[in-house]
Amino acid sequence: MTAFGYFLSCEEFTPAQLVDQARRAEAAGFTRLAISDHFHPWNDEQGSSPFVWGVIGALSQVTALPVTTLVTCPTVRLHPAVTAQAAATADVQLPGGLRLGVGTGEALNEHVLGDRWPPYEQRAEMLEEAVAVMRELFTGGQVSHWGTYYTVENARLYTAPREGRLPVLVSAFGAKAAERAAGFADGLVTMTPDTGLIDRYRAAGGRGPVVGGVKVCWSADRQRAVKTVHRLWPSELLPGELAQVLPTPAHFEQATELITEEMVEQSVTCGDDPAEHAARLDGYRRAGFDEVYVGQIGDEQEGFFDFYRERVLPRLG
Template sequence: TTAVTCPTVRIHPAVIAQAAATSAVLHGGRFVLGVGTGEALNEHIFGDAWPQADVRLEMLEEAVEVLRALWGGDFVSHHGKHYTVEQARIYTLPDAPPPIYVSGFGPKAIDLAARIGDGYVSTMPDGEMVRRFRENGGGDKPCQAGFKAAYADSEDEGMRIAYERWPNAGVPGELSQVLPSPRHFEQASELVRPEMLKEAFVCGNSADAHLEMIDKYAKAGFDEVYVANTGPHYQGLFDLYQREVLPRLR
């Protein structure tokens, strides 16, 4: 699963449609395209204006329409509000179109995910978000989430690594979506203290801490949880999960 790709500004949805179709073929149908409205940091590079949130959601909805049309296998011409496609066709297609999971944090984005998505993506163990998705059209579609770890010999060392490598995880609100430059992220991250990252990361080498975090997502109603290690000690995280976390989950 891509968690998540922005198919609206920097990359035209027709290009994403072709890339996702190829990925689905190469992965034997195991590929899921996660999409979201993106971040100015990545999307502003061609000098286009960064749209406000409502417009970005509108663009995402039309982009998903373009993706699914192209995965139908015919020639597609689309003349929409935000995108134009002229006689485009994807020739290498998987047996079934890739599922599209939609990311959402605010109410409008969650409602859009429920309406157009084949699943939902989040990074917070928030049961209200899952309930809103399911009650507003998502039903029993998959809900997927992820959290970060910073594996190390101690919690303090893990916290140090997290703060060194990913302090922007502590930047609040919509700043991560609207700041356009790494310099701005660096400046905003000066407001983040190392201990603040304990809310976003599982630091150290405790299997109990990982199981506790996974349990939060399970109780919130998520079906799948993905863990991303930050820092150099990824093998230690793999070994911990093999030895202690996964057996206890089973």
Template sequence: MRIGYFLSTEEYTPAELLEQARGAERAGFEALWISDHYHPWTDAQGQSPFVWSMIGALSQVCQLPVTTAVTCPTVRLHPAVLAQAAATSAVLHSGRFVLGVGSGEALNEHILGDAWPQADVRLEMLEEAVEVMRELWRGGFVNHHGKHYTVEHARIYTLPDAPPPVYVSGFGPKAVDLAARIGDGFVNTSPDAELVRRFRENGGGDKPCQAGFKAAYAPSEEEGVRIAYERWPNAGVPGELSQVLPSPRHFEQAGELVRPEAMKDAFVCGRDTDAHLAKIDQYAKAGFDEVYVANTGPNWQGLLDLYQREVFPRVR
């Protein structure tokens, strides 16, 4: 299993994210995830730099492959614009760039005043958006007049040698089936063997399956729980709320219903090596090929050191 590091743009400044990327490469992580948000989930997280600026900067500070986890190519940015951004990112990273896409959350996508479609419509838009991007990556001028998107006489001139792979996230049956049908890989955040099986059996075959989990490195489990609850109470918000709530304020309100103890289920809290190994093993047993760990709070260097010193020697 490939183990990567998840850069949380919701929580760290651009300079901190670049330092984490350098540190992750030195520590032995094999790849990077990076989130794509307009807003953080809560004000306590406090950041949200533009991911495409960050991806360009990452190409200059480390050689690790980068996947967006995940970009919504349907509402906030037109797929023709994202196709250009992804193509340039693939060039800068010498082909080590993967465009992870999903149907998005209102938190980030409502900012221009567009209606937030129902889930089935969002999946329909996602499929057409991926079609538009792949058409543009073939080169030449493109005219597209679809149900949701129009492209007129557009051409991307700066293209990588091969189009960037598109990995599709899915958490429900319809989204997983779409990922299996149109994706070059699958993205999720839960060690759910049934979702991996569904992806593989419905057309995904042996394509890569990526997943990620969160940690709160701290001197003790109790301190890790405190940090996680302070920064990410939204990790305990259930169901479809994460897709429909429109602002950090609403996530903070929903987070008030979450008990601090719930962070023990949502995060690996503290600095116990066995806890990290057990979490990685859950994803391996579920059938994932890659897993990415994100740190929350100020102690990210401690997490990198823990993996370099204790986790990687035992995993590998």
């Protein structure tokens, strides 16, 4: 059975707003939470980007739901040993525990310390090594590691995850990446209901849940919702690898000048038709997803949660 959670977007909302959304999500019947990990928003209009680990600490005080990062990049901006410590502490704090979703990242967030932004193949190698380092640290034992990309000396997590391990879910958006993830992931993260990609992951030996997310914009005024998405999240419609290589919000703003409101209306679920919202989520269920996280774009949060509690989630069982 597919579980439905709520997606907390650090790019668009302040820490206080994210904490409030978590409360509302649990009350509305969502069964889990996901949260993004960014240094920058995608554009200046979104206007936020708090440190995710601080926000997760606050979430631990207001909700019993499990939390998954979608996704953290543990390779450039943060060393995997530091990421492991943050994740382990979060797991201990959260009543529902933490799962660490990871990916190869975007230049938008990871180049900020002046490091070279590597090509995909190198980033994929870095991610595999980082995950291996973190898993060893999660055991609570002392770790020394001298690898291709990372060095760790005499490190030990005295606050280790409660079970001595954390599930690590790996993000993949193409068949090659999904097959690679199958070799070391505890689950797959991908954002489109692509049955073929999931099949490739499973055929390569991939285990664990398949997790995805989708952004919607509830509003009683459909055209207002379309305009809200076009203003805040036109980056959702950018093709190919642009999201991984553009370095600043200003570059994303330039690229999304090509995105029209008509394109948004055709691609993003907007408005207040419960059948349309339910059909969008059911597409993920039919594709084989175990978990789907829904994010509401814009400031009509109270209306969204009422709508999903009363008219959408009941349709999905």
